[in-house]
Amino acid sequence: MPREKKYNEEEVIEKAMALFWKNGYRNTSLRMLSKEMGINQFSINASFGNKQKLFLESLKLYRSKLQKLINALKNASNGIESIKDFFYQFAEFANQNNSKNGCLMVNTMSEFGLDVDKKVGIIISNYEEQLRTLFKHNLELNSIKDNQTIERHTNYLVLALSGLALATKIQNEITINDYIETTFQHF
C-alpha cells in the first residue's frame, strides 16, 4: 500500500456541494471547486471522474441531508400539522445562516428543466415521489376527504414546497412565514 490520499472524500464533497448549492452547476467552475475543496483538478478527477459525476455525488449528499427532515415527517402522526412543521423546517434548511441559497434540488430543476441529466433527474423524481407519498399519508391521517381531494391537495403541497424553496432565495422571513401560514390555513 503506497501513498495515502491527503484528503477525505466525504469532507471535500461537502465543500463541493456547498458551492454547487450556492452557484448552480454551470456557474461553478472546476477551478472554484478545486480552490474550495483544497485539492487540485487532477485529484477531483481521480476521486470523482469529472464535474458531472462530482455534481451527482454532491446532490446525493444533499439528498441525505434533506432525508433527516423527511424522516422527522415520516415518524410524525399529526397529519396536516406535521406537514406544516416540515415546511418550516425546510424553509430554515433552505436559508441556513441566511445563505439565501434555496434548495439544491429545486435550483437544479430550475437550471435544467426537463433537459436535466438522466441520473440527476432520477434523484430528483425519487425525492419528489417520497414527498408525495408522505404528504398523502399525512393528509389521510386526520381528514375525511375523498381520494380525489387528497390527490389534489398532495399535488398542491408538492408544488407549494418548491415554490417555498424558490422564495427563500429572495424573500424576507415575514413574507415566507405569511406564505406558509396561508398555505396551511386552507386545510
Added chain:
Amino acid sequence: MPREKKYNEEEVIEKAMALFWKNGYRNTSLRMLSKEMGINQFSINASFGNKQKLFLESLKLYRSKLQKLINALKNASNGIESIKDFFYQFAEFANQNNSKNGCLMVNTMSEFGLDVDKKVGIIISNYEEQLRTLFKHNLELNSIKDNQTIERHTNYLVLALSGLALATKIQNEITINDYIETTFQHF
C-alpha cells in the same frame, strides 16, 4: 444618409428574448444569439452594446408582453375570481406551445438570486410591486378581511405565482390545475 440596417431591431430582440427565456442568461452564448437573431456578433454589439444590455432589452420586451395579462387584471373587478383568471392565463403564457420555459422573470430570479444586475433587479421588483398592488386591490374588492389578513394573502399570492411559474417548467397540466384550484379554494 448612408446604408440602412438590414434587420429590424424589434424583430431580432424578439428572437433574443425567446432564446434567453429558453436557456437562461449564462447558458445563452453570443454565438447562439447571433445565429438565432440572424445577425453577427458585431451587429449585436452595434445595436445593443453587449450581452448584458441585450438581455436587459429582452427582459423589457418580456415585461411588455406580460403587461397585457396584467392589464386584463387591472380592468377586472371580480375580486379573487379575477386573480384566479390571471393565474390561469399566466400558466398558459408560461407554457405556450408546450414550451416548458416558465417565466423569464422568475427564471432570472432563480439564476441570479439577490446577486442580480441592478437594472435587471429594478425591472423585476417593479413588476412584483405592480402585481402586489393589483392583488391587494382585488382582495379588498370582495371581502371583509382586516388589513393584516389582506397583507398576508397578498404575500401569499405573489409567492404562489412564482411557484406556479417554476412548476410550469416541469409539471404536467393536471398538477398545475390542481395547484391553481387549491390555491384559490382557500379564499
Added chain:
DNA sequence: TACAAAACTAATCAAATGATTAGAAACAAA
C-alpha cells in the same frame, strides 16, 4: 461618377473552461 458615412463580414483577441499530461513526491513492502 465620386465621395463619405454607416453597416456589413470574417477573422481574431484574451480570458475562462473542462479535462489531461508529465514528472516529482510519498510510502509500504521486499
Added chain:
DNA sequence: TTTGTTTCTAATCATTTGATTAGTTTTGTA
C-alpha cells in the same frame, strides 16, 4: 536501501466564451 505503486503538483491542451478589429460593401448626396 531499493522497488513499485499511488498521489500529488504544476503546466498545458483544445474549446468556448464575450468582445473587438480590419477591411469590404452598401447607399444617399453632391
